[in-house]
Amino acid sequence: MKRAADVLLVAVLLAAAATALLAAGPALSAGEALSALVGSGTSEARTIVFGLRLPRLTLGLAVGAALALAGAALQALLSNPLADPFLLGISGGGAAAATAAFAALPAMALGLVPAAAMGGAALATGLVWWMARGPLGPSSTRMILAGVAVNAAASAVILTILSVAPSPRLPGALAVTMGSLASASGPTVAWLAPYVLVPAFVLLLHGRDLGLLATGEESAAGLGVEVATVRRRVFLASAALCGGAVAFAGVIGFVGLVVPHLCRLVWGHGTRRLLPRAAIAGAALMVLGDLIAHRALAPAELPVGVVTALLGVPFFIALLRRAP
Amino acid sequence: MTLLEARELSGGYGADDVVRRVDLTVTEGQCVGVLGPNGAGKSTLLRLLAGILPTTSGMVELIGRPLATWRRREVARVIGFVPQAVSFAFPLTVAEVVQQGRAPHLGPWRPPAPRDHAAVAAAIARVGLSGRETTAVQRLSGGERQLVLLARALASEPRLLLLDEPATALDVRHQLELVAILRALVRSGVGVVLVLHDWNLALRLADRLVILKGGQVSAVGAPAEVVRPDLFREVFGVEIALVPEPGGVPLIVARSSSGMSRQGE
Known part of the structure; x- marks a missing residue:
C-alpha cells in the first residue's frame, strides 16, 4: 500500500509539473507549449515556456520541498507536532532580514538578500530555541509562544522598514511579505539551488x-x-532552507506544517521515511497551490501564500484540537 | 571482565555537581543496584555512566577505554540505556520504537535488514508484547511503555544495560517478569546497572548495591552487607525491620520515619 502511495505521489508531482508547463495560462495552448518544450514552436512560445513557466515551476518545486523538509525536520528535532518555519517565526525572521537587505543594500549587492534571509532565519531559530528551553529541555508551549513573539518582532521590523525605505526599493521589500512565485527567472533559480540542495542533503543524512x-x-x-x-x-540547514525560500518567494505559511502531517497519515511517523516524501509532496503542493493562485481569479493573481494559508489554517486548527 | 569502571566521577547540570567522586565497577554478568533517597543523584549518575552528561572530573572507562574517546554510536552499540520515560510526541507504533534500538547498528542510509527485524521481534517477544507491534505507544499504559523502552534497549543487543527506575510503573506480575528478564540477561553475561526505589526488588536482583546520598556513595557492597538498620536510619531517616524469608533473602519493612513526630500514631 505504501509502495502504491509512493507511485501516486510521484504521479501527482509529474502531473502538477506538466500542468504548470503546459496549461498554466491562456497565452498558449497545451499543444503550442508542448511543441516549444520539445524544441519546435514559435519563439514567443519558447520564451513563455523556458523563460517564464519553467523557472516558476522550478522555484515552486524548490520552495515547496524546502519548506516541507524544514517543517518535518523541525517537528522531529523539537519533538513538537506544531513546529513549522512559519509558526516558529523562522520565516518571519528571514523576511525581516530580507526586507532590511532589500531596503539597505546597494542594487549591485542584492545577490546577498538570500544570505541575509538565511542569517535572519538562523537568528530567529536561535531566539526561539533559547526562549523555549527550560531545565527539562524545550517546552512545546513556550516554543509556540516564542514563535509568536519572534513573529511579532519580525512584523514590527518589516513594517518599520516599509515605512521608511526609499520608494524604489519598496516593491522588492513588499514582495517578501506577500509570498509569491511571480519573481521567478532563470538566474533566481540558479541562485536558490545551493540554498536548497546542500541543506536538503544534510537533513536527509x-x-x-x-x-x-x-x-x-x-x-x-x-x-x-x-x-x-x-x-x-x-x-542551520532548516534556517538555510527557510531563508532561501523567503528570499526568492517571500513568506509562505503552513506548507511546513501541513505537508509533513499529511505524509504521516500515509507513510507513518518514521522520520527517515518521511523526509524525502515530505519534500516531494511539498514540491507538488506548492506547484498546485501556485496554479490555483495564478488561475483562480485570472487575470488577477493571488499570492500563493494566500492559497497555502487557506488550505493550512483549517488543518492547523484540527491538529491543535487533536493534540494531547 | 570489567565492562564499565568509574573512578572519582563527578558531574551534573551547570555549575553544581550533582554526583561527587563516585567509584563504581560493573563486570560481565553482574547486576549493580543503585539506591538512595530522592535527589541523591541516581539518575544523574546513570547519565554520566552512559556518557549522556559530560563529567566535570574523574573518569569512566568502557571496556578498558576512556568513555570520552568513544563515538556516541559506538557507545550505543555496547550500552543499552533505558531512560525513566520518553516523550512520544508522535504516535509511533511499538515496532517502530523498538526498531529505534537498531539505529546504532545502521548507518544514516542503510535500511533495516532481516537480521535487524529478527532482533526487534525477539526483543518484543522477550518483554511479552508480541501481537502488539502495530499498537501506537501513546495507547499503552505507563508500565507497558516502560517495557517498550526495555525492548528498545534489548533490540540493540547490548553488553551492558543501564536502567533508570524500570519498574516504577509496573504492576506486580510485570515486576516479576522484569526480574526474570534481567536475571536471564545477567546469566548470559550482560552487565546491568539498575536505579531502583524498591529495596525488595533490588535485593532479589542485584549482586552488588551502591547507596547514594547527596551525590556521594554512602555504602557499597553485597546486599547482605549493605542492608543494615543503621544505614537506613542514616541515609533515609527510616527505621526498618528485616523479615526472614525461606529463600534466604529477607524482606525489608519500613516501620516509621525516625525524624517524624510520633504524635499522629
Whole structure:
C-alpha cells in the first residue's frame, strides 16, 4: 500500500509539473507549449515556456520541498507536532532580514538578500530555541509562544522598514511579505539551488537521527545520536532552507506544517521515511497551490501564500484540537 | 571482565555537581543496584555512566577505554540505556520504537535488514508484547511503555544495560517478569546497572548495591552487607525491620520515619 502511495505521489508531482508547463495560462495552448518544450514552436512560445513557466515551476518545486523538509525536520528535532518555519517565526525572521537587505543594500549587492534571509532565519531559530528551553529541555508551549513573539518582532521590523525605505526599493521589500512565485527567472533559480540542495542533503543524512530525537534528547543520546552536533546542523540547514525560500518567494505559511502531517497519515511517523516524501509532496503542493493562485481569479493573481494559508489554517486548527 | 569502571566521577547540570567522586565497577554478568533517597543523584549518575552528561572530573572507562574517546554510536552499540520515560510526541507504533534500538547498528542510509527485524521481534517477544507491534505507544499504559523502552534497549543487543527506575510503573506480575528478564540477561553475561526505589526488588536482583546520598556513595557492597538498620536510619531517616524469608533473602519493612513526630500514631 505504501509502495502504491509512493507511485501516486510521484504521479501527482509529474502531473502538477506538466500542468504548470503546459496549461498554466491562456497565452498558449497545451499543444503550442508542448511543441516549444520539445524544441519546435514559435519563439514567443519558447520564451513563455523556458523563460517564464519553467523557472516558476522550478522555484515552486524548490520552495515547496524546502519548506516541507524544514517543517518535518523541525517537528522531529523539537519533538513538537506544531513546529513549522512559519509558526516558529523562522520565516518571519528571514523576511525581516530580507526586507532590511532589500531596503539597505546597494542594487549591485542584492545577490546577498538570500544570505541575509538565511542569517535572519538562523537568528530567529536561535531566539526561539533559547526562549523555549527550560531545565527539562524545550517546552512545546513556550516554543509556540516564542514563535509568536519572534513573529511579532519580525512584523514590527518589516513594517518599520516599509515605512521608511526609499520608494524604489519598496516593491522588492513588499514582495517578501506577500509570498509569491511571480519573481521567478532563470538566474533566481540558479541562485536558490545551493540554498536548497546542500541543506536538503544534510537533513536527509540525519533522517534517522531526527527520528530518534523526536523521542527526546536524552533518549536520542542513549541511542547514539551526537545530539549537540545534529541539533546545530539541523537548525542551520532548516534556517538555510527557510531563508532561501523567503528570499526568492517571500513568506509562505503552513506548507511546513501541513505537508509533513499529511505524509504521516500515509507513510507513518518514521522520520527517515518521511523526509524525502515530505519534500516531494511539498514540491507538488506548492506547484498546485501556485496554479490555483495564478488561475483562480485570472487575470488577477493571488499570492500563493494566500492559497497555502487557506488550505493550512483549517488543518492547523484540527491538529491543535487533536493534540494531547 | 570489567565492562564499565568509574573512578572519582563527578558531574551534573551547570555549575553544581550533582554526583561527587563516585567509584563504581560493573563486570560481565553482574547486576549493580543503585539506591538512595530522592535527589541523591541516581539518575544523574546513570547519565554520566552512559556518557549522556559530560563529567566535570574523574573518569569512566568502557571496556578498558576512556568513555570520552568513544563515538556516541559506538557507545550505543555496547550500552543499552533505558531512560525513566520518553516523550512520544508522535504516535509511533511499538515496532517502530523498538526498531529505534537498531539505529546504532545502521548507518544514516542503510535500511533495516532481516537480521535487524529478527532482533526487534525477539526483543518484543522477550518483554511479552508480541501481537502488539502495530499498537501506537501513546495507547499503552505507563508500565507497558516502560517495557517498550526495555525492548528498545534489548533490540540493540547490548553488553551492558543501564536502567533508570524500570519498574516504577509496573504492576506486580510485570515486576516479576522484569526480574526474570534481567536475571536471564545477567546469566548470559550482560552487565546491568539498575536505579531502583524498591529495596525488595533490588535485593532479589542485584549482586552488588551502591547507596547514594547527596551525590556521594554512602555504602557499597553485597546486599547482605549493605542492608543494615543503621544505614537506613542514616541515609533515609527510616527505621526498618528485616523479615526472614525461606529463600534466604529477607524482606525489608519500613516501620516509621525516625525524624517524624510520633504524635499522629
